[in-house]
Amino acid sequence: MPTSSIPVITIDGPTASGKGTVAQRVAQHLGFHYLDSGALYRLTALSALRSGTALNDEHALAKLAGALPCTFVGEKILLANENVTEAIRAEEVGNTASKIAMLPTLRQALYGLQLRFRMAPGLVADGRDMGTVIFPHAPLKVFLTASVAARAQRRYKQLIGKGFSANMEDLLKDLTERDARDANRSIAPLKPAEGAYLLDTSDMTADQAVEQVLAWYASVKKLA
Numbered sequence: 300m301p302t303s304s305i306p307v308i309t310i311d312g313p314t315a316s317g318k319g320t321v322a323q324r325v326a327q328h329l330g331f332h333y334l335d336s337g338a339l340y341r342l343t344a345l346s347a348l349r350s351g352t353a354l355n356d357e358h359a360l361a362k363l364a365g366a367l368p369c370t371f372v373g374e375k376i377l378l379a380n381e382n383v384t385e386a387i388r389a390e391e392v393g394n395t396a397s398k399i400a401m402l403p404t405l406r407q408a409l410y411g412l413q414l415r416f417r418m419a420p421g422l423v424a425d426g427r428d429m430g431t432v433i434f435p436h437a438p439l440k441v442f443l444t445a446s447v448a449a450r451a452q453r454r455y456k457q458l459i460g461k462g463f464s465a466n467m468e469d470l471l472k473d474l475t476e477r478d479a480r481d482a483n484r485s486i487a488p489l490k491p492a493e494g495a496y497l498l499d500t501s502d503m504t505a506d507q508a509v510e511q512v513l514a515w516y517a518s519v520k521k522l523a
């Protein structure tokens with residue numbers, strides 16, 4: 300099958316909108332591969348923090364991103380064979396990721412790596428620019444949102460569940476700041492792709508959101 304005909308479902312949306320959970324379950328249901336593009340920005344951020352790379356050194360950061368020794372094994376994420384699945388979820392890493400994600404050379408360095416996740420029988424890709432920049436011709440593009448309050452609540456539960464400490468007030472502030480940075484940056488800003496289906500999950504369970512995405516996919520497949 301030529302790569303261009305391998306189906307892709309893009310799921311973009313703001314921080315803690317639930318897109319990771321929804322994307323993973325949709326991929327599982329369809330037997331598709333899964334790309335967590337945010338993890339690539341987080342891995343670059345973790346590498347930068349650990350190596351003491353200055354967060355304004357675009358060239359050095361792009362070099363780190365272009366040579367990330369990362370492996371995805373099921374739900375595990377390895378960086379140079381170290382299991383960093385939990386470490387990259389820390390708020391400091393997420394905040395650093397959102398700062399360095401503004402750098403065009405770094406985004407370019409991650410471009411090819413993301414395209415390589417498109418493998419048969421299909422891919423579900425989650426992030427901020429999956430539908431706008433990386434896979435603009437995907438047959439199904441979804442933009443997932445939820446209110447700031449619902450997202451802060453979800454992130455709180457997620458962090459506590461992973462054994463991190465969390466404070467609701469700080470989380471609300473972080474989310475609002477990160478949203479503003481992601482939506483207002485000049486390169487690949489967070490916005491719905493052309494033709495994207497919008498899904499507000501504030502009052503939905505993850506299962507309901509998954510069902511909706513699968514129903515949309517079934518209908519676009521029928522039209523193809």
Ligand code: C5P
Nearest residue numbers: 336337338340396397400426427428481
């Ligand atoms: O989705 P996640 O919270 O893991 O992403 C971490 C950060 O990486 C985001 O705040 C965003 O700035 C950046 N990111 C991005 N483009 C993507 C995925 C993530 O800029 N496709």
